[in-house]
Every structure is written in structure tokens, then in C-alpha cells.
Amino acid sequence: xxTTAPSxxxxxxxxxxxxxxxxxxxxxxxxxxxxxxxxxxxxxRGTDRAEVALVATGAVLxxxxxxxxxxxxxxxCALRITDVGGxxxxxxxxxxxxxxxxxxxxxxxxxxxxxxxxxxSDGADVVRATTVRLGAGSRLVLRETVVLGRDGERGGRVALxxxxxxxxxxxLVEEVTACGTDRVPGVLGAHRVxxxxxxxxxxxDLDVPAESDLPEAVPDAVPLxxxxxxxxxxxxxxxxxxxxxxxxxxxxxxxxxxxxxxxEER
Amino acid sequence: MALLLAxxxxxxxxHAHSASLEPALLGGLPAADVPAWMAGxxxxxxxxxxxxxxxxxxxxxxxxxAEDDGPAALAAVERAWAARTPSQALRDAARLLGRGYLxxxxxLWSGHPAVVAVAGQAARHGSVPRAVVxxxxxxxxxxxxxxxxxxxxxxxxxxxASALLKLEPLDPLVTARWVLDACAAAEPHVPxxxxxxxxxxxxxxxxxxxxxxxEAHALRTQRxxxx
Numbered sequence: 001x002x003t004t005a006p007s008x009x010x011x012x013x014x015x016x017x018x019x020x021x022x023x024x025x026x027x028x029x030x031x032x033x034x035x036x037x038x039x040x041x042x043x044x045r046g047t048d049r050a051e052v053a054l055v056a057t058g059a060v061l062x063x064x065x066x067x068x069x070x071x072x073x074x075x076x077c078a079l080r081i082t083d084v085g086g087x088x089x090x091x092x093x094x095x096x097x098x099x100x101x102x103x104x105x106x107x108x109x110x111x112x113x114x115x116x117x118x119x120x121s122d123g124a125d126v127v128r129a130t131t132v133r134l135g136a137g138s139r140l141v142l143r144e145t146v147v148l149g150r151d152g153e154r155g156g157r158v159a160l161x162x163x164x165x166x167x168x169x170x171x172l173v174e175e176v177t178a179c180g181t182d183r184v185p186g187v188l189g190a191h192r193v194x195x196x197x198x199x200x201x202x203x204x205d206l207d208v209p210a211e212s213d214l215p216e217a218v219p220d221a222v223p224l225x226x227x228x229x230x231x232x233x234x235x236x237x238x239x240x241x242x243x244x245x246x247x248x249x250x251x252x253x254x255x256x257x258x259x260x261x262x263x264e265e266r
Numbered sequence: 267m268a269l270l271l272a273x274x275x276x277x278x279x280x281h282a283h284s285a286s287l288e289p290a291l292l293g294g295l296p297a298a299d300v301p302a303w304m305a306g307x308x309x310x311x312x313x314x315x316x317x318x319x320x321x322x323x324x325x326x327x328x329x330x331x332a333e334d335d336g337p338a339a340l341a342a343v344e345r346a347w348a349a350r351t352p353s354q355a356l357r358d359a360a361r362l363l364g365r366g367y368l369x370x371x372x373x374l375w376s377g378h379p380a381v382v383a384v385a386g387q388a389a390r391h392g393s394v395p396r397a398v399v400x401x402x403x404x405x406x407x408x409x410x411x412x413x414x415x416x417x418x419x420x421x422x423x424x425x426x427a428s429a430l431l432k433l434e435p436l437d438p439l440v441t442a443r444w445v446l447d448a449c450a451a452a453e454p455h456v457p458x459x460x461x462x463x464x465x466x467x468x469x470x471x472x473x474x475x476x477x478x479x480x481e482a483h484a485l486r487t488q489r490x491x492x493x
Contacts, residue, residue: 169346170349171349173346173350173470174350174352174470175469175471177471184303184306185290185295185299185302185303185475186290186295186473187310187474187475189295189475191475228478229481229482231477232354234349234351234357235345239352241474241477243474
């Protein structure tokens with residue numbers, strides 16, 4: 001099908017979110033934002049934390065689009081990001097697109113980002129790169145769900161790059177390349193969905209702001225018998241991963257749902 | 267030189283490993299998909315190993331010039347490899363293989379600075395991964411970077427092929443064909459990987475399904491191979 005939105009010229013716009021402590025003690029954190037292909041909406045602010053939502057400002061991703069999201073969390077601040085909707089990378093008709101996320105976490109800071117599914121349509125050719133610099137004692141909790149194809153499609157091509165480092169060197173460097181029309185056993189096999197919950201901390205004793213509504217023990221909540229694997233990285237931290245047929249079947253989704261319900265009942 | 271290293275009869279401990287094949291079959295990989303899986307390895311995780319060996323070899327060949335920085339430079343190569351190998355089961359298997367390879371290297375190239383340097387690293391850290399030892403052997407024996415890449419890919423594919431014959435009875439000539447196909451699949455990547463000079467430049471191509479299978483396999487009690 002070629003009912004994609006009209007093509008447009010190479011579009012690159014930076015979306016930025018920065019969180020810093022308030023000017024005086026007891027005042028809310030300052031949230032600086034810039035809108036690009038995604039707009040930032042501030043949901044709440046406290047003395048050491050903020051929550052923002054990312055909202056698409058138009059049809060993303062089209063061929064030639066370059067989304068760049070910069071996130072900067074200052075020392076001892078916490079930020080939670082929620083996506084308002086999933087993202088669809090449409091058929092670029094031969095033109096590739098890019099989705100870059102650059103995160104810088106200050107000392108003792110924390111970022112929780114629960115992304116919605118990123119769907120790679122037939123004909124799409126996407127690079128999705130996430131670069132994170134962890135300050136001493138910081139923590140990153142990131143959920144990334146990539147889906148090959150919309151309903152009834154096989155899906156296009158996607159290259160997922162992750163590069164996480166702290167002052168001690170690389171923590172996670174990974175490149176996963178998948179293509180809906182060329183399924184490789186051992187990479188994703190026949191599966192359409194790659195669901196990953198990343199939980200990384202820089203190795204340091206600094207206190208990290210707690211986010212009370214988070215599943216602290218996700219690896220326990222998502223047992224291997226459920227089909228998810230928890231990878232313990234060499235430098236500490238985990239990737240909990242599930243490969244499957246549909247996002248709603250993911251044990252990661254169920255574990256996060258359970259956690260949300262428990263909190264609502266309190 | 268490459269022929270000796272590529273020979274499964276060299277007692278390096280490789281016979282106890284299936285290059286992730288047993289975990290894959292137990293995890294549900296159909297035997298008919300083994301050739302595609304082998305080609306997939308040859309263009310993903312095998313290249314991480316190959317790139318690590320190439321960079322380790324270059325760091326070690328530069329040895330005496332940077333003697334003070336030597337251990338730090340070698341440690342940086344190992345860190346780069348570990349950050350590109352998210353599965354603990356696979357890191358453990360590679361470090362175990364590294365011990366066997368190091369024994370071979372210390373016997374055959376005893377006293378060579380590259381081998382001494384890696385033995386020192388192993389003594390400090392308990393073990394070094396196979397790819398780093400392979401880099402020392404390459405430095406000691408003068409293997410070219412392209413040969414290091416081809417050797418790594420071939421060894422990985424042949425290890426899986428030999429293991430398959432123990433797991434699923436098959437004509438060995440059939441698996442020989444698959445090994446050649448896997449090596450051919452990696453060939454376009456050889457120049458790029460052979461050109462790696464820094465830890466950052468080592469390929470990071472992962473295989474999530476293989477990594478998941480490796481973790482599940484590590485918890486099994488009934489298995490023929492370690493990994």
C-alpha cells in the first residue's frame with residue numbers, strides 16, 4: 001500500500017527537555033523545553049522531579065525525517081517521560097529516516113522513560129539511536145518496544161543502536177538490525193516485537209532519587225518462564241527482554257500493568 | 267598458523283562448546299533454520315568477537331612502545347567487548363574458552379610479549395575472553411587482521427557445525443556446506459572489521475534471540491554443551 005502521507009523535504013528538528021533544581025530550596029524544579037517534530041508538555045513539577053509528555057506535532061516518521069530528542073537531567077533531579085502515543089515509521093519510498101535520542105544524566109539523577117511502541121511499517125528504513133551518558137550515581141530506566149509492521153504487514157528495516165557509558169567507560173554498546181522481509185534466526189527470528197526494559201545505574205554510592213511508582217524488581221516480576229530473559233550486564237544493570245508476536249502479550253507490559261494497578265489501589 | 271588455530275583437534279577446550287547452537291535448538295530453533303542462523307551469527311556476534319581480536323592484536327603488537335599503558339589499553343579492549351556482550355552466560359562461556367586458549371598460547375608462544383601481557387591480564391582479572399587471547403596469538407604469530415576475522419568467523423561456524431552432528435544426526439558434508447555459506451556471508455564485512463583500530467570501533471552487532479536462549483540454557487541441568 002502506498003497511502004502514506006505526502007513526502008516532505010529532509011526535516012530535522014530538535015526536541016529538548018532539561019531539568020534543573022529551582023533557584024532556591026523548596027521551589028519546584030525548572031523545566032526547559034524546546035519543541036521539534038515532538039512537542040514537550042510539562043505534566044507535573046516537584047522540588048526534585050518533573051514529569052513531561054512527548055506529543056507528536058504531525059505525522060512522524062516520514063522518509064527524510066530526523067527526530068532528535070535531547071534530554072538533560074541535572075544533578076540530583078529526576079525526570080519521568082511518557083509518550084502520548086506510539087510512533088509509526090511510514091514507508092519512506094526509498095528514503096531513510098532517523099530517530100536519535102541523546103541523554104545526559106547528572107550526578108545522582110534519574111530518568112524513567114516508558115516509551116510507547118515504535119512501529120516500523122513496510123517500506124520504512126529507520127535508524128533509531130540512543131546515546132546515554134550516566135553521571136556518577138545516576139540511574140536510567142528505559143522501556144523500548146519495537147514492532148516490525150502494522151497489522152497485516154511484515155515490516156520494514158530498522159537498526160537500533162544503543163550506546164551507554166559512564167565515567168568508567170562503556171556500559172552497553174549494541175546494534176540490532178532487523179528487517180521484516182528478511183527474518184534472521186538468532187536475531188529476532190520470526191518475532192515481530194522486541195520489547196526491552198533497560199535498568200542501568202552508574203556504579204557509585206550517591207543517592208538516586210526514588211520514583212515510588214516504579215517496578216523496582218522488574219527482573220523478579222518478569223520470570224524467564226514467561227519467555228523474557230534478563231541480561232545482567234558486565235558493569236552492572238540489566239536488560240529485560242522479550243521477543244514475541246504482539247505487544248499486549250509481553251510479560252514486561254503485564255509486569256508494568258500489575259505495578260500500576262497496585263499503586264492505584266493504595 | 268591459521269590452519270592450526272582453526273583445527274578443532276587443537277586442545278583449546280572448544281569441544282565443550284556449541285557456539286550457542288545447543289541453546290538455540292533447545293530454545294526452539296528448527297534444525298532446518300540452522301544454516302540461516304549460522305549465517306546470521308557470522309554477520310553479527312561473530313564480528314564482535316573478530317573485531318575484539320583484531321583490536322587486541324593491534325594493541326598488543328604496539329606493546330613495548332606503550333609498556334606503561336599496555337595493561338590499561340588491553341583492559342579497554344576487554345571492557346569494549348564486555349559492553350557488546352550483554353549476556354552473562356555468553357561472557358562466562360567466552361572467558362572459559364579464553365582460559366583454554368591461553369593455555370595453548372602459553373605453551374606454543376611462551377615468552378612472547380603479547381602472550382605474556384594477556385597472561386598478566388588474566389592473572390589480574392581472573393580470566394580474559396577468548397577473543398582477547400586470539401588477539402595475542404595473532405600478534406605473536408603475525409596473523410593479518412583479515413585472517414583474524416576469517417579465522418574467528420570460521421571457528422565459530424565450525425564449532426556450531428561439529429556440535430550439530432552430535433545433537434542432530436546428519437551428513438557431515440551438509441554442515442560443511444553451511445560453514446562455507448556462513449563464511450561467505452561474513453566476507454563483505456571482513457575489510458571493515460579488519461580495519462578496526464580502537465575499542466570504540468569494534469562492531470556491536472547483537473543477536474537478542476541467541477542471547478535469550480543462552481540465558482535459558484545456562485539454567486538447564488541437562489545439556490551436552492556448556493554454551
